[in-house]
Amino acid sequence: MTYLADVAALARKDLKVELRARDTLPAMLLFVLSTLVIFHFALPSDTGDDAAYGLLWVAIVFTALLGLARAWVPEHEHGVLDGLVLAPCDRSAIWLGKTLATLAFLLAAEVVALPAFALFFAPLNATALVAVVLVDIGICAVGSLLAAMAAAGRARELLLPLLFLPLAIPLVVGGVGAAISPEGGRYLLLLALYDGVFAVLSWASFEYVVTE
Amino acid sequence: MIRARGLEKRYGRRRVLGGIDLDLSRDGFLVVIGANGSGKTTLLRLLTGLAAPTRGTLEVDVDRGGIGLLAHEPLVYRELTGLENLDLFGRLYRVPERRERIGMLLERYGLWEARNERVASYSRGMAQRLALCRTLLHEPELLVLDEPYASLDEEGAGLLDRELSELAGSRTVVVATHDPARLAPLVTSRLALG
Numbered sequence: 001m002t003y004l005a006d007v008a009a010l011a012r013k014d015l016k017v018e019l020r021a022r023d024t025l026p027a028m029l030l031f032v033l034s035t036l037v038i039f040h041f042a043l044p045s046d047t048g049d050d051a052a053y054g055l056l057w058v059a060i061v062f063t064a065l066l067g068l069a070r071a072w073v074p075e076h077e078h079g080v081l082d083g084l085v086l087a088p089c090d091r092s093a094i095w096l097g098k099t100l101a102t103l104a105f106l107l108a109a110e111v112v113a114l115p116a117f118a119l120f121f122a123p124l125n126a127t128a129l130v131a132v133v134l135v136d137i138g139i140c141a142v143g144s145l146l147a148a149m150a151a152a153g154r155a156r157e158l159l160l161p162l163l164f165l166p167l168a169i170p171l172v173v174g175g176v177g178a179a180i181s182p183e184g185g186r187y188l189l190l191l192a193l194y195d196g197v198f199a200v201l202s203w204a205s206f207e208y209v210v211t212e
Numbered sequence: 213m214i215r216a217r218g219l220e221k222r223y224g225r226r227r228v229l230g231g232i233d234l235d236l237s238r239d240g241f242l243v244v245i246g247a248n249g250s251g252k253t254t255l256l257r258l259l260t261g262l263a264a265p266t267r268g269t270l271e272v273d274v275d276r277g278g279i280g281l282l283a284h285e286p287l288v289y290r291e292l293t294g295l296e297n298l299d300l301f302g303r304l305y306r307v308p309e310r311r312e313r314i315g316m317l318l319e320r321y322g323l324w325e326a327r328n329e330r331v332a333s334y335s336r337g338m339a340q341r342l343a344l345c346r347t348l349l350h351e352p353e354l355l356v357l358d359e360p361y362a363s364l365d366e367e368g369a370g371l372l373d374r375e376l377s378e379l380a381g382s383r384t385v386v387v388a389t390h391d392p393a394r395l396a397p398l399v400t401s402r403l404a405l406g
Contacts, residue, residue: 005303006303006304009300009303009304010300010304013289013292013296013300016291016292016296017289017291017292020291020330021291074289074290074291077290078285078286078287078288078289078290078331079283079284079285079286079287080285080287080288080289082260082262082281082283082285082287083281083287083288083301083346084304085262086260086261086262086276086277086279086281087276087277087301087304087305088275088276088277088304088305088306089304089306211261211262211264212262212263212264
């Protein structure tokens with residue numbers, strides 16, 4: 001219970017910081033909407049829905065990347081991470097709190113982005129919506145860990161995409177597959193498996209990322 | 213409490229700290245002096261476990277939750293209020309009766325009136341006072357203070373003098389400072405770097 005209370009306190013803190021600073025969410029919203037508008041005009045009008053679904057995942061991954069790049073900025077601004085790392089709580093709670101907060105930002109961006117996608121291209125079916133949630137979980141679980149690694153380095157804006165995008169490929173494959181394949185359920189299983197494996201790996205390895 | 217032998221820290225090929233031998237008892241008060249770049253902050257980070265030595269041995273006989281670190285940065289969130297910051301750290305550091313403890317510290321360090329203001333609106337001195345509150349919040353066994361008088365006005369510095377006088381002899385205290393004379397009556401050991 002203490003662990004969950006720590007996670008809730010850390011996630012709540014991130015939401016509060018973002019609500020006040022408004023650094024991340026407005027940028028994510030603007031980015032994802034602009035991207036969908038550009039795709040709308042860039043794609044020929046006779047392009048099928050399959051191509052549009054592919055672009056949806058591109059928009060989601062890069063919007064998430066924008067949020068992840070700023071995820072640990074408040075902790076590094078005033079050296080707060082040192083204070084968190086020295087606390088006697090389980091260090092993985094710091095990662096889980098950050099993952100939940102980032103997930104909340106991404107879902108908030110998608111509340112606007114998915115209706116916009118349906119308006120410009122095609123509506124999403126139930127399988128695709130489940131896939132979006134599973135992809136979001138995978139992105140935030142892996143991305144929060146990699147963003148913490150990148151934030152400790154000098155060229156964090158450069159490092160994060162280099163670390164994150166290769167690991168996001170299975171998520172894009174699973175997301176597109178779930179949206180366009182008649183056997184979408186199999187792709188959902190792939191996404192769930194990815195989420196489970198990488199969430200556990202990230203949870204277990206966070207401690208080693210934030211200490212020397 | 214602290215025992216170091218041949219302690220060395222390198223970043224790449226650059227040696228930032230070398231050949232440190234150190235013994236400090238549980239009630240010891242160590243002052244670390246040295247010019248800028250002599251490795252004072254690096255030594256303090258090694259003592260807290262935030263950095264690992266490249267060579268040598270270091271034993272610090274305290275759990276990480278028993279360490280109170282005052283660093284160059286205040287280690288608080290700019291977008292949270294002073295009260296929210298202390299409440300968060302009080303929870304994570306398992307401070308018993310944390311609301312009472314937080315209220316007492318905010319009163320003592322003259323931040324009670326500003327408790328609901330965001331740290332971003334604090335002056336540098338107020339942020340340093342809040343950082344002191346955060347450092348002392350969980351009544352740490354080992355206090356590690358890096359230039360604690362920086363940015364404090366005379367009143368703040370006086371409050372810190374009084375706090376350190378009360379803690380000296382009952383806690384382990386390590387202070388890196390350019391003004392060792394101020395702490396001279398409390399000091400049991402002295403380490404000069406550089």
